Structure formats: C-alpha cells, structure tokens
Amino acid sequence: MTRPTALALLALAALLCGFTPFTRVQNVCPKCPAPRTDILALTNGFKVAGNVVAQNESFYVVERFGEYRPVMKTEVAQVQWKDKGGPGALGTGDQILLKNNVVLHGAITDERVNQFFVIQVGPLRHVAWHSQIQAVFKAGVRYNFNAAP
Numbered sequence: 001m002t003r004p005t006a007l008a009l010l011a012l013a014a015l016l017c018g019f020t021p022f023t024r025v026q027n028v029c030p031k032c033p034a035p036r037t038d039i040l041a042l043t044n045g046f047k048v049a050g051n052v053v054a055q056n057e058s059f060y061v062v063e064r065f066g067e068y069r070p071v072m073k074t075e076v077a078q079v080q081w082k083d084k085g086g087p088g089a090l091g092t093g094d095q096i097l098l099k100n101n102v103v104l105h106g107a108i109t110d111e112r113v114n115q116f117f118v119i120q121v122g123p124l125r126h127v128a129w130h131s132q133i134q135a136v137f138k139a140g141v142r143y144n145f146n147a148a149p
Contacts, residue, residue, distance in 0.1 A: 019048060020069055020101035038062070039080040040071050052079070054093050054105055056137040061095060061105050068103040070095075092140030094119060099134045108138060114146070 019042065040048040040060065048071055050064035059070040060079075079087070096104040096119055106121035117128045117136065136145040 019046070019071060019075065036082040037064075038082050040076050041078045041080070042071075042075050043077045044075070051082075052087075052090065054095065055087065055090050056092055056095055056140040057142060058135070058137070059097075061103050063105075068105050069101065070097055070103050092137075094139065095137040096128045096133055097135040097137070098128065098132050100132075101134075104128060108136075111145070117145070 037049045038052045040050075040052070040062065042048065048062060048069075050062040050069075052060045053063045053068070054061040055073075059072045060076070062069050062071050081087070093105055094108040096108070096117055098104070104119045104121055104126050106119050108117055108119050109125070110118040114130055116130060117133070119126050119128065130145070133145060136143040
C-alpha cells in the first residue's frame with residue numbers, strides 16, 4: 001500500500017468516526033519532552049491527544065497547536081485527564097461549531113439574526129456567517145441561532 005493511499009484511508013476512517021483530525025504537525029524539537037495532554041479514548045478505539053479547554057452539553061472542546069476541534073461526548077469512552085482537576089476545572093464559555101467541524105471558542109460579543117455572530121477568541125474577533133454555522137452554544141447550552149434573541 002502506498003503512503004498516499006494509507007493516508008487517504010486513515011482520513012476516511014477518521015471521518016467515519018465523526019472526529020476531524022488535527023493538522024499534521026511535525027515536532028520541531030524531537031529531543032524535547034512532549035507536553036502533557038489530556039487523552040480521550042473514543043468508543044471506536046481511536047485516541048485523541050490534546051488539551052480539553054471547555055465543554056458544553058454536546059462535546060468537549062479540544063485544543064492542539066492552536067486548532068480547536070469538537071469531540072462528541074457520545075463518542076468518548078474514557079478521558080485520561082492531565083490534571084487532577086479533571087472536568088470540574090473546565091469552563092464552558094461560548095462555542096460556534098462550524099460546518100467544517102472547527103470550533104471557535106471564546107465569548108460571543110455580537111449577533112445579527114440570520115446573518116452572523118462575532119466571537120472574541122483571545123485577542124482576536126472572528127465573524128461566523130450563518131451559512132457556515134452548524135451549532136451555537138452559549139455558556140454550555142445549545143442556542144437556537146435561527147430565532148430572534
């Protein structure tokens with residue numbers, strides 16, 4: 001099996017399990033100790049390593065190398081927390097789940113019904129257009145973004 005074929009099969013398997021993989025990043029310092037991460041064991045046998053930074057009623061928000069992905073709670077068999085605080089130390093915040101399975105995690109600062117949301121992510125402000133959005137969560141609870149506030 002050629003390497004491109006193997007990578008394509010791996011990507012297909014990841015899509016079938018519902019989790020969108022992080023961008024492949026090579027370690028720039030192979031001799032440095034790997035940073036501690038949370039490990040999410042999925043029900044299909046895959047493991048996702050990253051920093052669980054928040055949760056809402058549907059998914060964990062996992063960060064790795066500046067990218068945020070949702071990991072659905074129904075797909076998680078077990079979480080190995082890097083810190084003793086575990087899920088009790090997590091906040092909720094606001095999340096906008098885009099249709100490409102990327103999560104914007106921060107504080108929603110503005111919205112225009114049937115148009116867009118503005119979410120503050122650290123020092124940056126992102127605009128998510130209604131047509132790009134799969135789901136919105138405010139303070140950990142799903143928000144009906146099709147209805148007037």
